[in-house]
Every structure is written in C-alpha cells, then in structure tokens.
Amino acid sequence: MNTNTPDTCQIFAHRGANREAAENTRAAFEKALQYPIDGIETDVQLSRDGVPVLWHDSYLTKLGHPGKRIDDFDFEELKAMDFAGYFSENSEPEGILSLEEFIETYRGRCHLQIEVKNRAWEQPERHHNKMKQSINIAGLPQDQETFISSFNLPSLIYANHYLPDFPLYFSLDETGTLADVGKCTQDYPFFHGLCLPIAILNDAMVQHLHDYNKRIVTYTCNTDAEINKALDLRADIIITDDPERALSLRNNSI
Numbered sequence: 001m002n003t004n005t006p007d008t009c010q011i012f013a014h015r016g017a018n019r020e021a022a023e024n025t026r027a028a029f030e031k032a033l034q035y036p037i038d039g040i041e042t043d044v045q046l047s048r049d050g051v052p053v054l055w056h057d058s059y060l061t062k063l064g065h066p067g068k069r070i071d072d073f074d075f076e077e078l079k080a081m082d083f084a085g086y087f088s089e090n091s092e093p094e095g096i097l098s099l100e101e102f103i104e105t106y107r108g109r110c111h112l113q114i115e116v117k118n119r120a121w122e123q124p125e126r127h128h129n130k131m132k133q134s135i136n137i138a139g140l141p142q143d144q145e146t147f148i149s150s151f152n153l154p155s156l157i158y159a160n161h162y163l164p165d166f167p168l169y170f171s172l173d174e175t176g177t178l179a180d181v182g183k184c185t186q187d188y189p190f191f192h193g194l195c196l197p198i199a200i201l202n203d204a205m206v207q208h209l210h211d212y213n214k215r216i217v218t219y220t221c222n223t224d225a226e227i228n229k230a231l232d233l234r235a236d237i238i239i240t241d242d243p244e245r246a247l248s249l250r251n252n253s254i
Contacts, residue, residue, distance in 0.1 A: 039111030
C-alpha cells in the first residue's frame with residue numbers, strides 16, 4: 001500500500017541549481033544547498049584515463065569542443081578546462097569535478113543520486129569499470145543516502161553482482177510502459193526503485209511499485225503542473241531544475 005505523503009516526498013536539485021550556475025559544478029551544488037533541498041542528482045562519466053568525473057552531455061560542445069567527448073581527455077586535462085564559463089561570463093572558472101571530490105564534499109549535507117552515463121561507443125568493460133569505481137567511491141550507504149541510477153540495464157546487473165546490497169535504480173525514458181515497470185519488479189527484484197519521466201508516471205505505475213516496496217524517482221519536474229502531478233501521485237523523489245518552486249509547492253500541499 002502507498003503510504004507516502006507530500007511531506008515525505010523528497011526534492012532533488014537536477015545537476016545542482018543548474019539555472020543559477022553551470023550544471024554539475026561546485027557553484028551549482030553550493031547554490032542548490034542554499035535551499036532546504038533533500039538531495040542532489042549528478043551524472044558520472046569516465047575520463048580517458050579512467051577517472052569518474054561529473055558531466056552529463058555526450059559531447060563537450062558547450063565548452064567549445066564540438067565532436068569531442070569526456071573520454072577524449074585525461075583527468076588532468078579536464079581539470080585545466082573551464083566547465084563554468086559557458087554559463088555566464090561572470091562565472092568563476094572551474095575545472096571538472098571528480099566523483100570522489102563530489103562525494104567527499106557533499107555526503108552528509110544531503111542525499112546524492114549518481115546517474116551513471118554509459119555511451120554506445122564504450123565497451124562493456126568500460127561500463128563495468130565505471131560502475132565498480134562509482135560504488136567503491138560511494139561506499140555502502142546508510143538508509144539510501146547515496147544511490148546509483150542508470151538507463152543501462154546490463155551495467156546495473158553487473159553492479160548488483162559486484163555489491164548486492166548497494167541501492168540501484170533503473171531509469172526508463174518516455175517510451176516506458178506499465179508492462180516495463182512490471183517486468184522490472186518481476187525480473188530484477190534487486191532494484192530499490194525506478195526513475196521515471198513525469199510525462200509517463202501514472203497511478204497504476206505508482207501503485208504497482210509501492211505494492212512491491214519500490215521507491216519512485218520522477219524527472220524532470222519543472223512546471224507547476226509537473227510538480228503537482230508528482231506530489232499528487234505520491235512520488236518518493238522529485239528531480240527538478242527549479243528546487244525553489246518545487247519546495248514551495250510541496251510545502252503548500254501539506
């Protein structure tokens with residue numbers, strides 16, 4: 001039975017306060033924590049020399065490197081680049097943030113969602129390395145204070161074999177259906193929950209997942225209608241680009 005209520009719904013800042021600073025940077029995370037948010041969502045890829053770093057996009061076009069990827073550069077090269085300047089000419093320059101520094105800096109200040117990005121051009125061994133390192137850096141969390149999500153099912157299966165107790169969430173895109181949700185709970189009971197786009201989230205999905213004691217993360221809720229829908233459906237976590245708006249709507253719904 002779904003016993004979640006609006007006041008237990010958690011608000012996560014999507015890549016930090018990405019409307020106030022460049023996403024996945026220290027500035028964005030610090031600005032997000034100026035609000036009473038519950039958590040931060042971020043994205044992990046690997047540098048060429050295998051260091052887990054925070055970056056969402058497939059390419060570095062924003063940084064003036066069209067066609068280039070994170071894995072075209074070593075970690076030291078990425079640290080020397082400015083990952084904040086594209087957002088505003090007034091942004092303080094920032095090199096790339098490693099997952100290790102992110103965990104060390106923000107664990108204990110809020111919950112952390114690590115979205116592991118796997119790309120089609122990568123070999124499975126690299127996917128596995130990314131998952132293994134992410135789990136090792138995060139360590140076994142208490143009360144799901146830190147969890148990993150991914151759209152890549154084989155990587156999540158590998159992660160479960162590597163450390164069975166680590167909280168893992170499978171992400172579905174907007175083509176996902178109730179049948180897909182049902183298959184996840186039946187075939188992969190180790191998932192702690194699913195990440196579902198707000199566009200497809202509905203009562204049947206919520207009821208099914210909560211009947212199986214699975215948590216629901218819904219993304220990306222930015223408008224009043226999207227946030228209120230997530231609150232009305234009793235999602236467990238709302239990922240938003242506008243944490244201030246989401247917090248206000250949550251408080252008004254209690």
